[in-house]
Amino acid sequence: MKFLLFAGSLRIQSLNKKLINSIHMHLKNQIIEHELIDLVDFTAPVYNGDIETTAGIPESIKKLTHYIQQTDALIIATPEYNGGISSPLKNTVDWLSRCKPMPLAGKHLLLASASPGQFGGVRGAWHTRVPFEILGVHVFPDMFSLPLADTQFDTTNKLIDEKIDERLKKLVTRFVEYVKKKI
Amino acid sequence: MKFLLFAGSLRIQSLNKKLINSIHMHLKNQIIEHELIDLVDFTAPVYNGDIETTAGIPESIKKLTHYIQQTDALIIATPEYNGGISSPLKNTVDWLSRCKPMPLAGKHLLLASASPGQFGGVRGAWHTRVPFEILGVHVFPDMFSLPLADTQFDTTNKLIDEKIDERLKKLVTRFVEYVKKKI
Amino acid sequence: MKFLLFAGSLRIQSLNKKLINSIHMHLKNQIIEHELIDLVDFTAPVYNGDIETTAGIPESIKKLTHYIQQTDALIIATPEYNGGISSPLKNTVDWLSRCKPMPLAGKHLLLASASPGQFGGVRGAWHTRVPFEILGVHVFPDMFSLPLADTQFDTTNKLIDEKIDERLKKLVTRFVEYVKKKI
C-alpha cells in the first residue's frame, strides 16, 4: 500500500504545502509507504487540444502519471481559488484525464484545504471533489479544512494548535484504515 | 452598451469557438456593439503566486482586463472538462481575480456550452457559474447547452438545425434586453 | 417596487428568522414596500405527483404564489441542512415550480444564511441558488452568511455586532439599488 501526497498550489510558501507537510508527518509515524511531491515539478502549459495533437502529453504529466500508477491513494491539500478548484490542480487533472490508461481511475483520495479566510476553503473543496469523482476516484467523504491558516503554523511549519493537529491525525488514520481494506 | 465574446477553450477547431461564432452572428444582426476575441491571444502561465510576486500580472491578462473594463457584458461559450470548468477559463478567471480593480465585478454574463456528449456540457456550465458569481458577476439564470455538438455545425460553422439556432437567438436577445435595462 | 421576505426554516426560534428580521429592519428604514411572511403559514405535504394529480396544488402554495406574483424581489434567509438547501425551502420551491404561471420566473433574489457553525451556512447557500436559477430567478451574486449565529443576536433579536449589521445593511442596500434599475 502506497500513498502519494501533494499540494494543489505552486508557490513555495503555500499554506497548503504546510498543511500537506503536517499530513506527511502523520503518515511517517504510521510507517506507511508514501511519497510527497511538489506540483511545481510537474507543471504543464494550460490545456490546449492543439498542443496535445502536435506535441503530445507533456513529459511532466507522463512522469506524474507514472507516480500515480504506483500508488493506491492520494492525499491532496489544495486551496480554494474563487470559490472553486485551484487552476494548477484543475489543469493537472485535465491533462491526466487525457492519458491512457487514465491513472486516477479507482484510486482513493483524501482532500484537505487551508485558507487565510474564515471558511478554510470548504466551498472550493466541494467543487474539487467533482472532477475526481467523474474520473472514477473514490473521494473520502470526510475532508479537512483549516480556516485562518496564515496564523496556524509555527516557524517550523507545524500546526500550532495540538487539538487541530490531533483532529487531522485522526482523519488521516481513518482514511488509511479505509484504504487498507483489501485494496 | 458593449459586449465581449469569447470561447473557454483554446484549440482552433473548438466546438465552443463555433458556438460563440453563432452567437456573434446574432449580435451582429441586432446592431449591438461587441467584440469577439480568442483566449489563445491572452494565455498566461498556470497561476502561481510566486510568478505574480516576481513578474507581476502577465501582460496578456492586463490586456484582457482592459477589454473587459470597456464592456458591460460578456458571453462565453465554454466546454466542460471533467464535469467542471475548463482549465483555460479557470486559469484566466484566477489571474483576473488578482487585478485591481478587478474588472469582472458587476458585469453581466451569459454562459453557453457545446459538447460532443449527450449532456452538452450542462454539468460543467453549473460549476462555471460559481467563480464568476463569487467575483460579483450577474450570471444570467438561463444558459444554452448544445449536445452532440460535433454533428451540429455545417462546413461554414453555422448551426445546421434552424430550431436550435432560433432558440439560441431568443436567449441572446433576452440577455441583451436584460442588460440594456439602465446599465 | 415590492419585496417579499421569509426564512427557509419553520421553527419559531430559528436563527434565520432572526436574521430575516434584521433584514426587515433595514428595509423599513429605506421606506421600501415589503412584506415579511413565515413559511410555517404556507406548509404543504412533501411533494408527491399523486397528491398533485388527485388534490391539485395545495391552497397554501397557491396563496404563496399570489404573494410572489405581487413582488419584484425576494429576500430569503435560510439554513444549511446537511450541506445543502433546507428541506422546507426545497419542498416549497418544488411545489411552486408546478404552478402555472410559475411565479418565480424573472424575479430577483437575495440569499442570506445563519448557522451556529463556523461556516455560517455558506455551503448550503451555494446549493440553494441552483433551483432558483434553474427557474429563471436572478440570484444576486453576493450573499450574506452569519457564522456562530447562536451568539450573534441579543434578547430583542437584534444583531449584537454593529459592524456585522452595517455589512448586512450595505448588502441589502446594494441589492435594492440593483433591483430598482432592473425592473
Place this chain on the structure above:
Amino acid sequence: MKFLLFAGSLRIQSLNKKLINSIHMHLKNQIIEHELIDLVDFTAPVYNGDIETTAGIPESIKKLTHYIQQTDALIIATPEYNGGISSPLKNTVDWLSRCKPMPLAGKHLLLASASPGQFGGVRGAWHTRVPFEILGVHVFPDMFSLPLADTQFDTTNKLIDEKIDERLKKLVTRFVEYVKKKI
C-alpha cells in the same frame, strides 16, 4: 452483506421506481441479500425543529433508520427536481441526520436517476451526492442516468434497450464487488 433499495420519488408510476425495479432484478440474479422499499411508506412531515422537539423523530423515520442499520449499502434511483435533489429524498435525509446513532454514516451508496428530459437527471444526481457525503456516506463515483426515461420501459416496467440494461447491470455488479471488499 445486505443492500437496501428505494426510489427518491413518491408517486406510484414514478420512472425512478421503474428504474430501481430494474436494478432490483440484477441484484436478484446475483443472489445478494437485499430489500426493496417504497419511501411512500416512510413519509414524514416537512422537517421542522419544533415538531422534533414536541413530538420527537417520526415513527416512519425510526423504522427507516432500523432498515438502514441492517444494511451495508444503499442503491437509490432518484429524480432531479429543479436541478437538484428531490424534496422527498432531501426531507428523508434531513430527518435521518437527526437520529442517534445516525444510520447513514459509513454506508456505501450507488445513485441512479431517470428523467423524461435529455439530461437524465444528471445535474440533480451531483447535488444529491452532497448531503450523503456530508453525513459520511461513501457515494460510488460512477452513477447511472437514464434520459428520455418515459420511453425506455415496456409495459412490464423492464428496460427496452438491452444495451442500456447491460450497462446498468455492469455498474451494479462493479458496485457490489466494491462493497464486498470494503465492508
